[in-house]
Amino acid sequence: NYQDCILIVDKGKKEVSSTLGHNLMHDHPFAEQRFKQANNNLGRMSDILQNGNLKEFIKLVESEALSLHAMMLTSNPYFMLMKPKTLEIINKIWNYRLENDSNICFTLDAGANVHLLYPLSEKKEVDFFIESELLKFCQKNHYICDNTGSGSKKINS
Template identity: 30%
Template sequence: MKSRGRARAYANIALIKYWGKRDEKLVLPMNSSLSLTIDCFYTETEVIFRKDVDRDYFYLNDKLQGKDTTEKVSKFLDLFRKAAGLNLSAVVKSRNYVPTAAGLASSASGFAALAAAANVASGLNLDNRQLSIYARQGSGSAARSIYGGFVEWKKGSSHQDSYAVPIDDAQWDIGIVIVMVNSMEKLISSREGMKRTVDTSPFYKVWVESAEEDLKHIKIAIRNRDFKKTGLIAERNGLKMHAIMLGANPPFCYWEPDSLKVMQIVRQLRREGIYCYFTLDAGPNVKILCRLSESHKIKDRLIQFFDPDQVIIAKPGPGITIL
């Protein structure tokens, strides 16, 4: 058995959102979702199972993490230890090339990289579908970061059939421009925000039905390589997700004034014939779906209002890489 594994996984941007769980423990979603894996944000993680340590140690960006964060990692590693019949503690070293907890899918790349590294270190040799099921239990959106390009996470009916599948490699002039409005950790975590919305928003039930419809239509648009339709569906789906948060009790919103400024710029660009579409996850940062060939024009417009370091061009990214 190889007791050491190292892997890289990339963040993904949800175009049809996942927002809400029907099973908190197994992380089973209320609705299926769809994302685009991107190349600029990623996590590299090494897992070493060792006989000479008495507990798990977790280092993030070279800093030893405290009890609560380490406990999450330990619980996740227990899935692999149990399946492999392994009774060893681990040293985990992770480096995040994504701002943590800022609505930029750091938990997706984080748990996908951890799953892939633990898979190698434990000797389980799970295939990508099984790995997606494992990654999902760390962070729902991590199920999608197992693959590159456009990826669908099927909600499934049980633990075993809720996993992600690749649907298109996105190699048809697709890009994302990310505007880092604020890279600080958000005040309301995705977990807390989801639960509050599911429990209290009167609009939630309609959102779930509507998201499933959006998914059906965006998959047809992607299959037809219909960029405008893909973008319009993604933009509307994202706005609907944020609308249901405004209906929660108490209501909450992740947007900041600069988030709205970016949305206005995107709408102006469309009026000028540069077709691009915005989406936001649980955070203020805006992702703009565009044609990769027009991404520099979009960045040029944005840096009239934002610092150039705040505007990042991303290409479609690959699936997990074993290092």
């Protein structure tokens, strides 16, 4: 069971729409290599999930998040979707994980917000970490927590 807390760094409209961001990849000089990397990582993720290797899961999830933002940083025109507070959150997560031997990791949406991913078994500790260390980086202290569900269910009307 995995938890997902979205730290709302910026509620504003993104500088670049997802459609424009995707279109910038068509002529991107690194696009072909990035597509190969993503395809390779998809296979790796399948193996990781089957084996339950959390350390490899963390490395791959964070690498993917940062790779996608790197593509925007190196596009033409280039864009920085992360904000200074996004980077501060990432550094706090890395330090927390190192100091607490935690399995917390992050991914990024197509903007400044940070998704914290962590096992249910660490919920109490991570909730405290969010409240004590990360909320100050969130716009109006806003964040949204969710978890994995049990799948779709037929509803009779």
